[in-house]
Amino acid sequence: ATLAAGGEEEGRRRLTAWLRDGIAAYEDRNDDLAGDATSRLSPHLHFGTLSPVELVHRARREGGAGADAFVRQLAWRDFHRQVLAARPAAATADYRTRGDRWRPEREAAGDIAAWREGRTGYPIVDAAMRQLRHEGWMHNRGRLLTASFLTKTLYVDWRVGARHFLDLLVDGDVANNQLNWQWVAGTGTDTRPNRVLNPVLQAKRYDPEGRYVRRWVPELAEVEGTRVHEPWRLGDDDRAALGYPAPVVGLGEGLERFRRARGR
Ligand SMILES: Cc1cc2nc3c(=O)[nH]c(=O)nc-3n(C[C@H](O)[C@H](O)[C@H](O)COP(=O)(O)OP(=O)(O)OC[C@H]3O[C@@H](n4cnc5c(N)ncnc54)[C@H](O)[C@@H]3O)c2cc1C
Incomplete structure (x- = not known):
């Protein structure tokens, strides 16, 4: 398997590249399977090598429709965490x-x-x-x-x-x-x-x-x-x-x- 590289340095490198090259077109391209035009920052968010708060701040600084769409996706992450915190049983049992x-x-x-x-x-x-x-x-x-x-x-x-x-x-x-x-x-x-x-x-x-x-x-x-x-x-x-x-x-x-x- 070819796993993405980990660590904070790599996360920051990836984030900088994403803000420079990727985020502006995110709204149009995030569903393009072959284009692979999403940030791929999810492993860093999972392991904590990047903070979601920092991501939101830096994306907002870029501005534009791409940044707005990206922040909305980060909000989904937050939403699911809040649902699970309120209903821990949803990890294994039907929510509804x-x-x-x-x-x-x-x-x-x-x-x-x-x-x-x-x-x-x-x-x-x-x-x-x-x-x-x-x-x-x-x-x-x-x-x-x-x-x-x-x-x-x-x-x-x-x-x-x-x-x-x-x-x-x-x-x-x-x-x-x-x-x-x-x-x-x-x-x-x-x-x-x-x-x-x-x-x-x-x-x-x-x-x-x-x-x-x-x-x-x-x-x-x-x-x-x-x-x-x-x-x-x-x-x-x-x-x-x-x-x-x-x-x-x-x-x-x-x-x-x-x-x-x-x-x-
Ligand atoms: C069946 C299923 C299982 C999933 N399992 C996981 C999982 O285990 N871990 C995980 O991080 N994401 C999961 N996702 C959400 C989403 O697919 C990934 O977060 C996303 O593909 C990661 O790639 P990216 O960092 O390039 O995303 P981008 O499109 O660049 O989005 C940026 C960040 O926003 C957050 N995000 C985006 N979409 C979602 C979403 N639908 N729900 C919650 N957060 C989102 C992630 O933190 C992501 O890194 C799942 C989605 C589905 C439909």
Whole structure:
């Protein structure tokens, strides 16, 4: 794995570079998976090698829409910490239960393994899961769509995913991780608990040229354009010849199961 370097000196170097080169375009580019245009300061915030208060002060000094958007993200960090402080049980129990009876882990074992290993057959999900394994970090858009895929498309308990993330994330911390998982699973503070992210639409929107997928899923490196997001369209033989798996579940089937489970 290629982990980010740590320590205060490195954190300050990164922060200075971010304020100089990155923050101005943050509002426009923070969701661009391939562009990788977020600060990557999360490990430093997690370990305390940078202080969030200093970050806010220095970002504000820069000013502009990018700095405002960046400070708003830092506010999410603070929000999750406050929720957890008020409700410590939310580390392991639903913040707002939806009465889920998640698939038993034994029954879903094959799907869970495919998700962890990045071979679900949905390239954008697999790319993000492989980034996590390789870098101990994952882009926020990747975290959102892989978490949605596990909890809603596969209907697996958010705790299973949160545990895997905490095992591998360099910035993994209980407040941000568990409460973001709950947000995505719809058991947390999201006001639209039943929203399901469609991985194909997400891929086309946030990786429009397919560069992120080609970077992390070498089996698909030669597939050009947005076709890389739907390898099942290549035909079974061509897809199999690339050594890339078929989807673990159809999106329609996943959606049906989820809606039934939530009584919608
Ligand atoms: C399922 C899931 C699990 C997550 N687990 C963690 C985790 O364990 N640790 C963690 O620090 N973040 C977590 N996040 C939030 C977010 O994905 C990361 O903070 C962000 O990707 C870190 O990259 P960055 O420093 O480049 O972020 P930037 O976009 O540069 O944002 C700057 C800082 O703002 C804070 N921030 C940004 N987005 C969020 C958010 N949604 N919630 C809370 N804080 C945020 C972080 O401290 C981040 O370093 C999770 C998100 C999801 C959807």
